[in-house]
Structures are given as structure tokens and as C-alpha cells.
Amino acid sequence: MSELARAIEILLVEDNPNDAELCIRALKKNNLANKLLWVKDGEEALEALFHTGRYAGANGAPKVVLLDLRLPKIDGLEVLKRLRGDPRTRLLPVVILTSSKEDRDVVEAYELGANSYIPKPVEFDPFMETVSKLGLYWLVVNRPPGI
Amino acid sequence: MRFENRYVRPDGADVELSWTAYFDKAEGVVYATARDVTETKRIEAELAAHRRHLEEMVDARTAELANANKELEAFAYSVSHDLRAPLRAVDGFSQILVEDYGGKLDAEGQHVVSVIRDSARKMGQMIDDILAFSRAGRLEFKQQAVDMGALARATWEELTPARGGRSISLVLNDLPAAHGDPAMLSRVWQNLLDNAIKYTGRKPDARIEVSASAADGEMIYCVRDNGVGFDMAYVDKLWGVFQRLHGAEFPGSGIGLAIVKRIITRHGGRVWAEGKVGEGAAFYFTLPSRKDAP
Numbered sequence: 001m002s003e004l005a006r007a008i009e010i011l012l013v014e015d016n017p018n019d020a021e022l023c024i025r026a027l028k029k030n031n032l033a034n035k036l037l038w039v040k041d042g043e044e045a046l047e048a049l050f051h052t053g054r055y056a057g058a059n060g061a062p063k064v065v066l067l068d069l070r071l072p073k074i075d076g077l078e079v080l081k082r083l084r085g086d087p088r089t090r091l092l093p094v095v096i097l098t099s100s101k102e103d104r105d106v107v108e109a110y111e112l113g114a115n116s117y118i119p120k121p122v123e124f125d126p127f128m129e130t131v132s133k134l135g136l137y138w139l140v141v142n143r144p145p146g147i
Numbered sequence: 148m149r150f151e152n153r154y155v156r157p158d159g160a161d162v163e164l165s166w167t168a169y170f171d172k173a174e175g176v177v178y179a180t181a182r183d184v185t186e187t188k189r190i191e192a193e194l195a196a197h198r199r200h201l202e203e204m205v206d207a208r209t210a211e212l213a214n215a216n217k218e219l220e221a222f223a224y225s226v227s228h229d230l231r232a233p234l235r236a237v238d239g240f241s242q243i244l245v246e247d248y249g250g251k252l253d254a255e256g257q258h259v260v261s262v263i264r265d266s267a268r269k270m271g272q273m274i275d276d277i278l279a280f281s282r283a284g285r286l287e288f289k290q291q292a293v294d295m296g297a298l299a300r301a302t303w304e305e306l307t308p309a310r311g312g313r314s315i316s317l318v319l320n321d322l323p324a325a326h327g328d329p330a331m332l333s334r335v336w337q338n339l340l341d342n343a344i345k346y347t348g349r350k351p352d353a354r355i356e357v358s359a360s361a362a363d364g365e366m367i368y369c370v371r372d373n374g375v376g377f378d379m380a381y382v383d384k385l386w387g388v389f390q391r392l393h394g395a396e397f398p399g400s401g402i403g404l405a406i407v408k409r410i411i412t413r414h415g416g417r418v419w420a421e422g423k424v425g426e427g428a429a430f431y432f433t434l435p436s437r438k439d440a441p
Contacts, residue, residue, distance in 0.1 A: 018236035025243070070228075099231045102224065122235045122271040124242040124264070 042074025347374035
């Protein structure tokens with residue numbers, strides 16, 4: 001339960017451990033991974049953000065949520081919907097980070113209130129560069145809403 | 148006066164008679180003739196039933212086709228989507244191997260890893276191509292007037308990075324407007340012009356000419372280049388999926404022309420090509436004029 005003690009800056013919601021490992025490696029390179037929490041499905045993501053279940057007693061909010069769309073139990077768009085539907089998380093910056101480049105997914109994500117939509121590059125170098133840029137932007141450049 | 152009526156014959160059979168009657172007031176008589184139209188009526192009814200049945204069949208087939216296409220697209224989407232993740236792992240982790248264990252890899256080891264990464268990249272490209280190909284055949288597409296000249300010109304501009312600073316002479320003649328889906332036709336221009344740019348890569352005086360002519364209810368468009376050309380013996384292979392007539396000296400996965408063919412066929416047109424090794428190639432596609440468009 002040490003997760004409760006430290007303040008999380010990034011919540012990574014990703015069911016694929018390989019993609020998660022690549023993501024964390026990219027963020028580590030820029031020293032952005034120290035305060036990262038990785039969860040593997042939508043249900044755990046919601047528990048971590050609403051401080052319920054396994055995360056009861058936790059507090060605070062991350063600066064950004066990196067959210068994959070295809071997740072077991074509760075999928076990405078449903079997680080997004082619930083976040084935007086709750087006053088505690090309505091303004092939380094959410095970046096969709098997904099394999100899908102489909103227009104319909106992009107549009108729906110924005111309609112549901114995503115702040116940004118990043119298709120995951122297949123190739124390593126662009127992937128690393130994208131995640132680094134993304135991490136730097138949302139953690140260093142961007143001002144979160146201080147929720 | 149005329150009327151039709153149905154009667155039952157003594158033997159129980161139905162009969163339809165068409166009467167023409169005339170009342171002669173002066174003489175106080177009614178003249179009447181009856182014509183047995185039973186057979187005619189039966190044939191007409193059958194014809195109507197056949198026509199309805201045919202229409203129902205066409206509707207059903209169209210729905211089946213639309214469904215099959217939708218299933219294909221959904222399949223291509225999910226396959227391409229699901230394949231991207233492990234591909235990313237192959238490319239990513241082999242690079243991690245180089246970064247973290249590169250010191251322990253000799254030149255051969257480094258070469259092995261670069262082959263792995265190169266193959267992953269190619270596979271990624273093929274996945275995207277399959278998706279593009281499956282989309283090129285979708286039934287619902289827009290039907291509107293398309294300014295082919297403007298479209299070709301705009302595509303040429305978009306291909307500026309592909310031209311890589313080379314000076315290529317483009318002759319863009321007047322092109323008649325076409326009727327079809329602008330996004331798909333844009334793709335056709337993109338693939339044909341990109342090919343022309345690519346295969347004239349070795350020609351210092353590269354020249355690409357776009358022209359068109361109208362004949363017999365259709366418009367024929369042509370993209371001609373003076374590049375490396377191809378052997379006419381293999382002309383039919385040009386249009387196959389992932390079929391290439393050139394090797395690694397010209398990059399490409401061999402889907403561009405397959406997509407062009409699929410799009411043009413969907414518009415009710417034809418494609419063909421002519422080429423001469425070392426001299427150049429010309430690619431033609433037709434589009435039916437408006438009234439014949441599907």
C-alpha cells in the first residue's frame with residue numbers, strides 16, 4: 001500500500017505490459033517516471049482516481065492520466081466518461097494513448113472530453129520521442145487545474 | 148363501354164373476360180363482345196411477381212454485399228490494430244537490446260538486430276496498407292463533382308516532401324471534371340504521382356505529364372513518367388496486392404496500384420498501364436461520365 005503514501009504525478013492506464021514497459025522507459029529517460037503509477041485495467045484506474053477499493057485512503061490527483069482505449073473490465077472511453085461525470089475529476093488532464101488511429105475513436109474521445117489524443121507509433125524511435133514529448137509537456141510545461 | 152370480369156366455368160376453372168359493349172339506342176340492342184384474357188392476365192401477374200422478386204433479390208444482394216464489405220473492414224481494422232502492439236514490442240525491445248546490451252553485441256549481432264527492426268518496420272507498413280486497401284472498396288462513398296485538375300495539383304503540392312528537393316518537371320494539362328468520391332480520387336492521384344516521383348528517382352531530367360481525354364461516355368486520365376519503366380511482360384502483375392516489379396532499390400510495399408485499381412473499379416472505371424524498361428511508364432484510368440456513374 002506504499003502507493004498511497006507518495007503523490008502520483010502520472011497515472012498510466014495500460015493493459016499491455018510491453019507497451020507499459022516502453023512507456024515507462026521513455027519517461028524514465030526524462031526523469032519523469034518517479035511518481036508514476038501503472039494500472040492494468042479501467043476498474044483499477046477508477047479506484048486509484050476516486051480513492052476507492054485498493055486505493056481507499058489515498059488522496060491527491062495526478063497531473064495527467066495516460067489512458068489506453070482498449071482495456072479489460074472497463075474500457076478507456078468508459079473510464080473517461082466517468083471521470084468527466086464526476087466533479088472531482090471533471091477537469092483532470094487526460095491524454096488518450098492508444099494503438100487506434102481510427103477517426104471514430106478520435107472524435108469520440110474528444111467528444112467525451114479528452115484533452116489530447118496520441119496514436120502510439122509502432123516504431124521504437126518515434127514512440128520514445130512521442131512519449132518523452134508528451135511527458136515533458138503535461139508534467140513540466142502544462143499547468144494542471146490544481147484539483 | 149368496357150369492363151372486365153371474372154367468371155367460373157362449368158368445369159370449375161376461373162376465366163377472365165374483357166367485355167366491350169355498345170348499346171344501340173335506336174335499335175334497342177346491346178352489342179357485346181367478350182375476349183378471353185385469362186392467359187394474358189396470368190402472364191401479367193407472373194411478370195409483376197418476377198419483377199418484385201428480382202427487386203427483392205437485388206436489395207438482398209446489395210445488403211449482403213454491404214454487410215460483407217463492412218465485415219471485411221471491421222476485420223481489417225481489428226487485425227491491423229491487434230497486430231500493431233506486438234510489432235511495437237518487437238521493434239522496441241530489439242532496440243532496448245541494442246541500447247542496454249549493445250556493448251556485448253559484435254558487428255554481426257548488431258546486424259541481426261537491425262534486420263529484426265527493419266522487418267518490424269516493413270510489417271507495420273504492410274498493416275497500414277492492408278487497412279487502406281480494405282477501405283478502398285467500401286460501398287458507401289460520396290458521389291459529387293470533382294475538379295480533377297485542382298485535385299491533381301493539390302496532391303502534387305502535398306507530395307513536396309516526397310520530391311525531396313529534386314527538380315521534377317510536371318506538365319499538368321487541363322483535366323475534365325469527374326464524378327465520384329473526392330477523398331478516394333485524391334488517393335488515386337497520390338499513389339500514381341508518388342510512384343512517378345519515386346520511379347524517376349534516378350533520372351536527372353525527370354518529367355511527369357498528367358493528361359486526359361474524353362471518349363465514348365468516359366474520361367481517360369493518364370500519368371506518364373520518363374523513369375525506370377517496367378517490362379510489359381509483367382504488366383498484369385502490376386496491379387496485384389503486394390506485387391512489385393522492382394526490388395529494394397525502389398522502396399515500397401506494392402499496394403499503391405492495387406488500391407488505385409480497387410478505387411477506380413468501385414467508380415465503374417478501368418485501369419491499365421504501358422511501360423518500357425529504362426524509358427518510362429504511363430498509367431491510365433477511366434471514369435464514366437456523369438450519367439453512367441454507378
